[in-house]
Amino acid sequence: MSYRSVVLIASLLVAAIFAAVGALSLKQLDDQLDLQFEQEAVRLESVYRAALGELEQQAISLAFGLASDAELRRLTAQGTQARQAGDLQVAEAAHTQLLRKMQSQWIELYRHNDLRQLQVLTTPDLRSLLRMHAPDDQGDSLMELRPLLRAVQADRIPRSGFEIGRAYAGVRGAVPVTHPDAEGNPLHVGTLEVGIGMSDLIDRLSHRLDIGIAVLLRAEAVTDAMWESYRPNSAPSKRNQCCYLLTATGPQAAEWLEAGELKPTAGKQATPLLEWKGRTYHLIRFGFHDYLGSLDSNRPPIGSVVIWKDVTHLLLAHENERWELIRTALSGLAFVLALVLILSKLSRREWRRQLETQTEALQKLSRHNKLLLETAGDGIYGVDRNGHATFINRSALQMLGYRADEVVGHDQHQLFHHSHRDGSPYPNALCPVQQTLADGKRRVCEDWFIRDTGEHFPVSMTVAPINEHDHREGAVVVFRDITDYRRRQDELIRLATTDPLTGAGNRRHFLSALESELARLRRNGHPASLLMADLDHFKNVNDRYGHAAGDAVLKHFVAIARNTLRQTDLIGRLGGEEFAMLLPGDDIKGATETAERLRGALENSAAEFGTLRISVTVSIGITELQHTDENTDAPLQRADEALYAAKTGGRNRVSTPLPRLDDKAAATPGQR
Incomplete structure (x- = not known):
């Protein structure tokens, strides 16, 4: 074979090799971009659904407070x-x-x-x-x-x-x-x-994640349910518009609806790229279910959520990288063909250079994904099909208290999800992560995780399956610590039932408790007593020392009362210096003993206000709850009458109600 033929064959072989390598590199580069888009879609959908779950909990809390x-x-x-x-x-x-x-x-x-x-x-x-x-x-x-x-x-x-x-x-x-x-x-x-x-919700997510969000409703769902005068303004007036626009963070969604770019959809669809007004947007669209849809996953969605992100610069950089790869391949081929005598050496060097370029691109993408994972405020970790952790971000480690090497490779359920809050075992089959691995369904729920110290803390978690080529490879879990959220709920309840100055129960809370105690008395006959207390000459304290000193005296009285009463007893401030105490299980004799202890304790303990020591006394009226009490007014009136008797009898004393005239008339002659 002639030298020319050898050179020609070698050149063709080199050209074929370079063409194959170039095509493979371009495909790998495109696959990396597609993977990045897919991971971003999963992350944004998970963040949105977690935020929506918080909004639903907020709605229930508000309704509870009002009701x-x-x-x-x-x-x-x-x-x-x-x-x-x-x-x-x-x-x-x-x-x-x-x-x-x-x-x-x-x-x-x-x-x-x-x-x-x-x-x-x-x-x-x-x-x-x-x-x-x-x-x-x-x-x-x-x-x-x-x-x-x-x-x-x-x-x-x-x-x-x-x-x-x-x-x-x-x-x-x-x-x-x-x-x-x-x-x-x-x-x-x-x-x-x-x-x-939902406007505030999507606005917060839009600013935090630098994205646009719109919520669309199917036209038939709106027209079947909503009065015409209350329907959203963006009605599907044209044949190419698929639905109503409930709310959006930018004008793009309305424009895309008008232009027919957003087609009707029955559920989750691919995440396409959309060219619009000289910009390129990555669109993420998934089904949006109403209350019935949240109970039955087979029901069609009532609408959809569209999330978009401007990826113009990202695609431009990707295209430049493609052309750079093509130019590099052509330059290498020309160089090899010109210097066929040193083909082996130069080919090996060019291959190494291209390999390093691709490796750097992969490392860059890996660093980018790791940065996104590590800077997320929510805890995020992944598991394989056996429930063993494959990765975990910094926020999750901080909340759980573990190091990465103590989590990765270990069964996440056995590590920090193995028992209920009361210490009882948590079966592996009931774990939301294991259930998603078993059935491939996405789950949003609240649960308890366990720190490395053994402390349980409440979390809001979203579990999404990871599927590749119709095979379930694992799941990703996004969670956040909702301890503060639950603490705020408890604080709202405390504020609704407590007097802000003294810490005693407020009037509404006390009367509600008294009403419940009357109901229990009618059911089981257990005794209960009511004390009505009023600080003696309290106006003189305010006039002489000022209202701040008066407040200190009121708080001092409540502190003395709490030390005297049992944990099952309840003290409430009815107004001013007037207080009431409910003593479940005490008859008139036991209530009198308690009242005398309280009166004596206050008489022998002065309230401190700055350098002042202010002594006050208290008058107390007592009554026992009766089966004939139809409501709270009757025992309150008897206790108030007894209190009046204590006041008129010289103050700083305990008194019970005087017998009524009708009571005396009903007594036998030997009892009068």
Whole structure:
């Protein structure tokens, strides 16, 4: 074979090798970009769903706070009873009073909590008694339209979720409204529902993650449920528009709908790239379920969430890298063909250079992904199909207290998820991560993790499966510590039941406890007593030392009372210097002994205010709860009369009610 033929064959062989290597490198580069887009889509969807879960919990908390108001419960009971009796005039009066009462709270919650809906419905047909967001629309039944409300009406269990109603579409929280019946037992009289807009939620995510977000609703779902005057403004007026635009963080979503770029979808779809006005956007779109869809994954989504990110610069850099790779390959081929005599050496050097370039690109992508993982505020870790951790980020390690080498390669359930909060074993089969590995379903829930110290802490977690080529390879878990969130809930309850100055129970809380104790007395006959206490000459303390000193005296009295009373006893501040104490299980004799101890303890202990020591005394009236007490007014009046007797008898003393005239008349002659 001639030298020319050898050179030609060698050149063709080299050219074929370079072409194959170049094509493989370009494909690998494109695959890396596709993988980056896919991982970003999973991350953003997980973050969105976790934030939506927090919003649903917030809706239930707000509904609980509003439904605990005694006046609201009374008016709801009045409206329900009037409607059941067919008395529309009384029902309208209840609506008017309820509207007047809730007006200021509605305005405040609308401003600071993005509350967009507040309504009260009567039982048993879920007929609207009050819509704060549409006060003129009332009297219609939501029984057929609103599954979430039907569920709360049926079992009285609070619920939250997204639903489209007649006047509002958004995240809702619904709780039962109860009011005591004649025997003091809680009676279900209605349902209270709040709705929180999604605009603030997506705005926060948009600013934090530098993305755009839009929520779309299927046209038929909106038109079937919502009154026309309340539907979103962006109606699908053209044939190429797929749905209503509920809310968005930028104008792009409305423009894409108008142009027909967003097609109807029944669920999750591929994450495409969209060219628009000289920019390229990465679109992530997934199904958006309402309350029923959250219970049944087979139901079609009620709409979809669209997340987009401008990737113009990323794609430009990628394209430049492709052309750089092509130019490099061509230069190498030309160089090799020109210097065929040193083909082997130069080919090996060029291959090494290309390999280093690709390795650097892979390392760069790996560093980028690691940076995203390590800077995330939420804890993130992955597991393989056997439940063993494959990676974990810094936030997760800080929350759990472990080192990475103590987690990676170990069974995550056995390491920090092995027992319930009470110490009982947590079966592996009930672990949400193991369940997702078994059935491939995504889960959002609240649970408890265990730190390396053995301390349990509450978490909100999202578990998503990792599938490759229709095979489940593992799962990724995103979680956050919700200790502060639960502490804020407990603090809200404390603020709603406590006098802010003294720390004693407030008037509403005390009267509610007294009402419950009367109900228990009627059921089981156990004794209970009521003490009414008033500080003697308290006005003189304020006049002589000032109101700040008076406050110190009130707090001192509550501290003395708490040291004297049992843990089961309750002290409440009814107003000013007047306090009441409820003593379950004590008859009049035991209550008198307790009152005398309290009176003596206060008499012998001065309140300290700066350098001053202020001595005060207390007068106490006592009464025992009776089976004939129809409500709290009767025992309060008897205790108040006894207190008056203690005051008029010289103060600093304990007194019981004087016998009434009718009581004496009913006594036998030997008893008078």
